[in-house]
Amino acid sequence: MNLDTKMLTLGDVEFKSRLILGTGKFSDTETMIRAIEASGTELVTVALRRFNREKPDDDLCAPLARLKQIKLMPNTSGAMNAKEAVRAAQLGRELSGSPFVKVEIHPNPHHLMPDAIETYAAAKELAADGFIVLPYIPADPVLAKKLEDAGCAAVMPLGAAIGSGGGLSTAEMIKLIIRDSNIPVIVDAGLRAPSEAARAMEMGCDAVLVNSAVAAAADPAGMANAFALGVQTGRAARQAGLMPKSDVAVASSPLTSFLGK
Amino acid sequence: MSCSHPTSHIPHSTIASLPDWLDPEPWLNRTFSSADIERALSAESPDEKTLAALLSPAAEEFLEPMAARAQALTRRHFGRTIQLYTPLYLSSYCLGGCAYCGFASDRDTERHKLSFEQVEIELAALKKMGLEEVLLLTGERTPQADFDYVLKCVELAANHFHKVTIEVFPMSEHEYGRLAEAGCTGVTLYQETYHPDVYPEMHRWGPKSDLLDRLAAPGRALAGGLRFAGLGTLLGLSDPLFDLLALYRHVRHLQKTQWQAGLSVSFPRIQNETGGFLAPHPVSEKQLAQIIFAVRICLPDVPLVLSTRESAAFRDGMAGLGINKMSVASKTTVGGYGNDGSDEGQFDVNDRRDVETFCTLLRQKKLDPVFKNWDAAYR
Numbered sequence: 307m308n309l310d311t312k313m314l315t316l317g318d319v320e321f322k323s324r325l326i327l328g329t330g331k332f333s334d335t336e337t338m339i340r341a342i343e344a345s346g347t348e349l350v351t352v353a354l355r356r357f358n359r360e361k362p363d364d365d366l367c368a369p370l371a372r373l374k375q376i377k378l379m380p381n382t383s384g385a386m387n388a389k390e391a392v393r394a395a396q397l398g399r400e401l402s403g404s405p406f407v408k409v410e411i412h413p414n415p416h417h418l419m420p421d422a423i424e425t426y427a428a429a430k431e432l433a434a435d436g437f438i439v440l441p442y443i444p445a446d447p448v449l450a451k452k453l454e455d456a457g458c459a460a461v462m463p464l465g466a467a468i469g470s471g472g473g474l475s476t477a478e479m480i481k482l483i484i485r486d487s488n489i490p491v492i493v494d495a496g497l498r499a500p501s502e503a504a505r506a507m508e509m510g511c512d513a514v515l516v517n518s519a520v521a522a523a524a525d526p527a528g529m530a531n532a533f534a535l536g537v538q539t540g541r542a543a544r545q546a547g548l549m550p551k552s553d554v555a556v557a558s559s560p561l562t563s564f565l566g567k
Numbered sequence: 568m569s570c571s572h573p574t575s576h577i578p579h580s581t582i583a584s585l586p587d588w589l590d591p592e593p594w595l596n597r598t599f600s601s602a603d604i605e606r607a608l609s610a611e612s613p614d615e616k617t618l619a620a621l622l623s624p625a626a627e628e629f630l631e632p633m634a635a636r637a638q639a640l641t642r643r644h645f646g647r648t649i650q651l652y653t654p655l656y657l658s659s660y661c662l663g664g665c666a667y668c669g670f671a672s673d674r675d676t677e678r679h680k681l682s683f684e685q686v687e688i689e690l691a692a693l694k695k696m697g698l699e700e701v702l703l704l705t706g707e708r709t710p711q712a713d714f715d716y717v718l719k720c721v722e723l724a725a726n727h728f729h730k731v732t733i734e735v736f737p738m739s740e741h742e743y744g745r746l747a748e749a750g751c752t753g754v755t756l757y758q759e760t761y762h763p764d765v766y767p768e769m770h771r772w773g774p775k776s777d778l779l780d781r782l783a784a785p786g787r788a789l790a791g792g793l794r795f796a797g798l799g800t801l802l803g804l805s806d807p808l809f810d811l812l813a814l815y816r817h818v819r820h821l822q823k824t825q826w827q828a829g830l831s832v833s834f835p836r837i838q839n840e841t842g843g844f845l846a847p848h849p850v851s852e853k854q855l856a857q858i859i860f861a862v863r864i865c866l867p868d869v870p871l872v873l874s875t876r877e878s879a880a881f882r883d884g885m886a887g888l889g890i891n892k893m894s895v896a897s898k899t900t901v902g903g904y905g906n907d908g909s910d911e912g913q914f915d916v917n918d919r920r921d922v923e924t925f926c927t928l929l930r931q932k933k934l935d936p937v938f939k940n941w942d943a944a945y946r
Contacts, residue, residue, distance in 0.1 A: 331646020
């Protein structure tokens with residue numbers, strides 16, 4: 307039984323699924339599509355650099371655009387600075403017709419850590435230009451609030467490095483982001499296991515974005531389904547209200563008995 | 568592997584002439600046990616010692632676990648994909664004296680250079696093959712193929728291809744900057760060998776005989792505005808352990824000094840029969856596989872490249888096993904794609920399969936051939 311009736315709202319668009327999928331790293335398009343279908347996702351991100359209108363069998367955009375149940379979110383992976391990201395976002399919107407953009411700026415192509423300064427500049431400009439902006443960011447609570455003020459539709463702090471499977475290594479920072487955010491918080495990158503997605507949702511994240519964990523699994527569609535269940539479980543647990551955690555036992559002889567009744 | 572007698576012939580006085588950040592000397596002449604190899608295989612922070620261990624004779628018994636680790640790391644960082652590119656030879660004129668090269672100035676090979684019209688024909692032929700990344704090649708700087716010629720060819724290629732890279736003569740930072748503005752994204756520049764004794768024997772005259780100038784060139788290219796630099800050592804010229812340790816240190820140095828650089832490593836291998844040149848330190852396929860696994864384990868997030876110099880069977884086996892980027896349908900002659908390129912190439916192509924045949928094989932191996940992985944928007 308799914309008690310979750312509240313939709314995930316990004317900009318003016320509502321989503322029933324709280325799992326977003328990345329589309330890179332799959333062995334072939336059919337495997338990717340089967341994973342998307344098994345995940346029940348309604349929003350997928352695709353890199354502009356993998357759009358190839360001139361060679362259909364190399365193009366990731368067209369087969370995704372044919373899936374009626376999902377919306378496309380082009381991403382700017384490959385951009386080294388705000389200027390390139392803005393250009394890529396505009397091209398992505400033109401080619402896909404989607405108002406969504408995942409701003410992804412990682413100037414070091416080896417560790418792929420997001421550039422907070424350039425991401426902020428690009429996100430602000432794109433939000434002002436009418437995009438529904440979801441920036442991929444370091445798990446920085448101050449940056450997250452500044453991006454909210456700049457008009458972003460959500461913030462997407464990393465759990466660990468892209469593709470690392472490092473899990474929720476930034477959990478404490480993500481909790482601070484969630485505590486003060488008025489926009490959805492979506493953990494993006496680093497998750498390896500559905501239990502980590504469940505934990506992110508239990509913590510209060512609004513959604514989870516995964517790619518490598520699914521694409522690199524032995525059975526991508528099976529793992530996509532497992533992540534969907536993990537997200538649902540975590541969300542349901544959050545809504546049901548977790549029992550408070552305490553390491554202080556209640557003393558059988560109360561410490562405050564001397565205060566009387 | 569031939570690393571088993573790594574340094575017996577190397578006088579230490581010459582090793583000292585390499586800069587400290589490159590010198591592999593502290594990691595040579597070590598012996599490793601099976602326990603050392605097991606530790607290296609699971610190293611959390613791989614370093615020079617890890618690489619030396621995995622290249623050592625003791626690691627030969629660990630090829631299978633090394634392959635498994637290499638595959639897992641490749642899959643994690645690059646997914647189940649293989650990026651494809653193709654070289655385009657613009658000119659075979661050369662002033663260089665590379666002892667091993669079919670285009671060296673003392674070889675009596677007939678010389679050719681593509682006119683700009685012929686370049687367009689070649690580019691159109693490559694485009695028709697579906698390629699989106701093209702590597703433009705020349706020899707050393709000559710009056711026939713000078714900077715302005717390369718610049719114009721980059722401009723022509725950038726009109727058609729999202730990713731244009733060069734493997735030409737080293738140039739100044741300013742010249743690299745002008746190429747970047749014209750749409751060039753990266754440079755491939757192999758040191759060939761880092762060994763200070765062997766280097767002058769192999770590069771007998773011409774600008775390339777200056778080891779340190781060549782060593783500095785990838786840094787100049789990146790400082791000039793190119794995004795990617797491909798490094799490599801021509802396996803077979805010198806002791807592979809020396810060269811691979813130096814290559815590893817070169818990559819790490821550039822990662823620290825050019826932090827935005829995208830670096831990749833290639834594994835060109837001279838085989839004995841190529842052009843009559845006898846490789847003084849021949850590397851077998853098995854040794855090459857060990858080398859690629861070792862480098863993947865020590866540089867988990869660096870693209871590793873394998874060309875059509877290698878056989879179809881070896882390439883098929885290595886795809887995804889450390890290697891995540893491969894050339895395809897290469898012609899090493901000037902004018903080999905659209906023009907009548909019937910002269911001798913720079914080196915022998917072993918894997919002559921066309922794009923479709925190779926991609927079919929990759930797909931059978933559950934690897935996605937990726938033609939476009941860059942966008943002209945990022946110029």
